[in-house]
Amino acid sequence: xxxxxxxxxxxxxxxxxxxxxxxxxxxxxxxxxxxxxxxxxxxxxxxxxxxxxxxxxxxxxxxxxxxxxxxxxxxxxxxxxxxxxxxxxxxxxxxxxxxxxxxxxxxxxxxxxxxxxxxxxxxxxxxxxxxxxxxxxxxxxxxxxxxxxxxxxxxxxxxxxxxxxxxxxx
Numbered sequence: 398x399x400x401x402x403x404x405x406x407x408x409x410x411x412x413x414x415x416x417x418x419x420x421x422x423x424x425x426x427x428x429x430x431x432x433x434x435x436x437x438x439x440x441x442x443x444x445x446x447x448x449x450x451x452x453x454x455x456x457x458x459x460x461x462x463x464x465x466x467x468x469x470x471x472x473x474x475x476x477x478x479x480x481x482x483x484x485x486x487x488x489x490x491x492x493x494x495x496x497x498x499x500x501x502x503x504x505x506x507x508x509x510x511x512x513x514x515x516x517x518x519x520x521x522x523x524x525x526x527x528x529x530x531x532x533x534x535x536x537x538x539x540x541x542x543x544x545x546x547x548x549x550x551x552x553x554x555x556x557x558x559x560x561x562x563x564x565x566x567x
Contacts, residue, residue, distance in 0.1 A: 398455065399462045407459035411548070414456050414483070417449035418541045421490050422534035428497045429530035432523070435501030446487075446494035453487045456480075472551035479544045486537035493530050500526065 398406045428435035428442050435442065457480055464477055500522070 398459050405459065405463045405466070407456060407463045410452065410456040410459050411545075413452040414449070415541060415545060417445070417452055418483070418487060418490070419538050421446045421449040421494065422538050425490055425494050425497065425530050426527075426534050428501065429493070429523075429527045432501055435497050438498075438501075440498060443491070443494045443498045446491040450487045450491045453484050457484070470551060472547065472554060476544065476547040476551045479540070479547050483537070483540050483544060486533065486540050489533040490537055493526065493533055496526055497530065 398410075400406060401409050424438065424442055424445060428438055460477065460480055464473055467473060
């Protein structure tokens with residue numbers, strides 16, 4: 398995908414990533430820390446994470462097309478390098494979303510206590526998944542911020558005047 402309605406697809410698709418990755422991160426952490434939220438979300442969490450995951454390579458591929466159609470620039474190269482690092486974070490969000498969803502389904506299907514210590518195992522597992530979810534969510538959001546910041550700098554450097562040009566009067 399290279400153009401959408403005459404515009405480079407990357408400049409449109411990037412909005413999916415900028416919205417879906419942080420949204421997935423927040424929903425994942427909420428579901429990981431509050432089992433009731435995981436049960437209420439049901440399959441919505443892994444579906445959201447899947448759409449976020451798929452949006453990353455689509456946007457990256459469109460960005461690589463755009464990179465070949467703009468002047469060679471160190472800021473663009475830096476943005477491209479950073480963009481290539483988001484896929485592992487998105488994959489981590491997806492895997493953890495599936496784990497949280499599966500654990501939520503399993504917990505609602507199990508009795509409160511089966512005499513073999515099911516509850517004793519559930520809490521440490523929830524803590525581990527919660528900590529992993531927090532770490533991956535934070536990493537993903539920080540990476541999206543860094544990539545977006547570098548992309549904005551690449552797109553806008555030398556494209557505006559820091560002082561008013563006089564075009565706006567009144």
